[in-house]
Amino acid sequence: MILKHLSKKQVVRIGLVALASFLVLSLFYSIGMFSNIEAKLSDNLYGGKRPLNNIIIVAIDDDSLQELGRWPFNRSYFADTIFNLHEAKVVGMDVAFFEPTVDDLVLGQALEAAGNVIIPVEYTNFEYRDGRLVGTNILVPPEAIRKAAGLAYVNIVTDPDGITRAINTDISDDYPTFAFEVYRKYFRREPPQGQGCFLINYVGPPGSFKTVSLADVAKGRIDPEEFSGKIVLIGATSPDLHDEYFVPTSNGKAMPGVEIHANTVQTLINREYLTIEPDWAVLLTIFLFTLFVVLIFYLSPVWLAPIINLAMLIAYLLFAIFVFNYGIILNIIYVPLSIILSYIGIVLYFYISEKKEREKVAGAFSKYVSPKIIK
Numbered sequence: 001m002i003l004k005h006l007s008k009k010q011v012v013r014i015g016l017v018a019l020a021s022f023l024v025l026s027l028f029y030s031i032g033m034f035s036n037i038e039a040k041l042s043d044n045l046y047g048g049k050r051p052l053n054n055i056i057i058v059a060i061d062d063d064s065l066q067e068l069g070r071w072p073f074n075r076s077y078f079a080d081t082i083f084n085l086h087e088a089k090v091v092g093m094d095v096a097f098f099e100p101t102v103d104d105l106v107l108g109q110a111l112e113a114a115g116n117v118i119i120p121v122e123y124t125n126f127e128y129r130d131g132r133l134v135g136t137n138i139l140v141p142p143e144a145i146r147k148a149a150g151l152a153y154v155n156i157v158t159d160p161d162g163i164t165r166a167i168n169t170d171i172s173d174d175y176p177t178f179a180f181e182v183y184r185k186y187f188r189r190e191p192p193q194g195q196g197c198f199l200i201n202y203v204g205p206p207g208s209f210k211t212v213s214l215a216d217v218a219k220g221r222i223d224p225e226e227f228s229g230k231i232v233l234i235g236a237t238s239p240d241l242h243d244e245y246f247v248p249t250s251n252g253k254a255m256p257g258v259e260i261h262a263n264t265v266q267t268l269i270n271r272e273y274l275t276i277e278p279d280w281a282v283l284l285t286i287f288l289f290t291l292f293v294v295l296i297f298y299l300s301p302v303w304l305a306p307i308i309n310l311a312m313l314i315a316y317l318l319f320a321i322f323v324f325n326y327g328i329i330l331n332i333i334y335v336p337l338s339i340i341l342s343y344i345g346i347v348l349y350f351y352i353s354e355k356k357e358r359e360k361v362a363g364a365f366s367k368y369v370s371p372k373i374i375k
Helices: 008-030 035-043 062-068 075-084 104-114 178-187 214-218 257-270 279-299 305-324 334-365
Strands: 055-060 090-094 117-123 126-129 132-135 150-153 166-168 197-199 210-213 231-236
Touching (some): 008 279, 055 062, 055 214, 055 257, 062 214, 075 104, 075 214, 090 178, 117 178, 150 178, 178 231, 210 214, 231 257, 279 305, 279 334, 305 334
Parallel strands (some): 055 210, 055 231, 090 117, 090 231, 117 150
């Protein structure tokens, strides 16, 4: 049965049903309903990439803790590590050196001799200024260390649902963000500007990057040529040191902060930038799909309409997966909901109007025939 014979009144009414669906979903979207579900569903799109072989993590792992002693290590171990990484092109140390020790001068001399090391500063408080999050109180290394290396902040800001999907690149007017500074020093060119909230295109689950133990590097058990011309990131991976975060590719396992920096650096190197679909585009897409549902009901047989709608929903989800590979994160909650809600609304409309028509006909015949015949 083709529904082209619908009356103008029916066409208007199913259009109003679709419009009501659009307005309800637009309201939900504007107040952020289902935003956590949307984010978690989009998390499934991450991963499946090959880590770059020119990024190596030197891990403060359980083996290092067992061999080198209690944390924090004597800073002479880090001086030895820097010396044994002399073939690396750039070294990023995601290790806090905020308290002065008797070995600061030794470490400072190693950093100055290397000339390619970035060490962290860290903000401890934040406030909103002109719509952006800004760091206020800051921890910096002692002067002997601070003057011998490049400085960058290592703060990682987690989303409200506990997942780390991005880094804030504009929380400081005085220091660059850690991964961006590693990129700048490696390529000797400026990273992309004006990002603000920089979405990280995660390579895969925790442990994806090549990792060696800091104890092995400090003790000289690894040939320095292994690091020749590469980016080396030093940081804690032992769970006991509690520098780990849940990320879109975690699958229940937290990722060390140093590996988050590695993922950020790879995103910059490969230019695999991510952009979230703007609000206006989401609302326009919701409207168009509610309109498509109306047209499908008007132009197709009754039995074919649900099949076409299901195919349209699946096609959109496959398209969302496809365009993610090109750096666009489409909304995968509200557009499918627009198809489902519009379809259900129109089906209910036809069911109710059919029921009313049946009751009207039965009422008219009841004046002339018996109730048994009407039944």
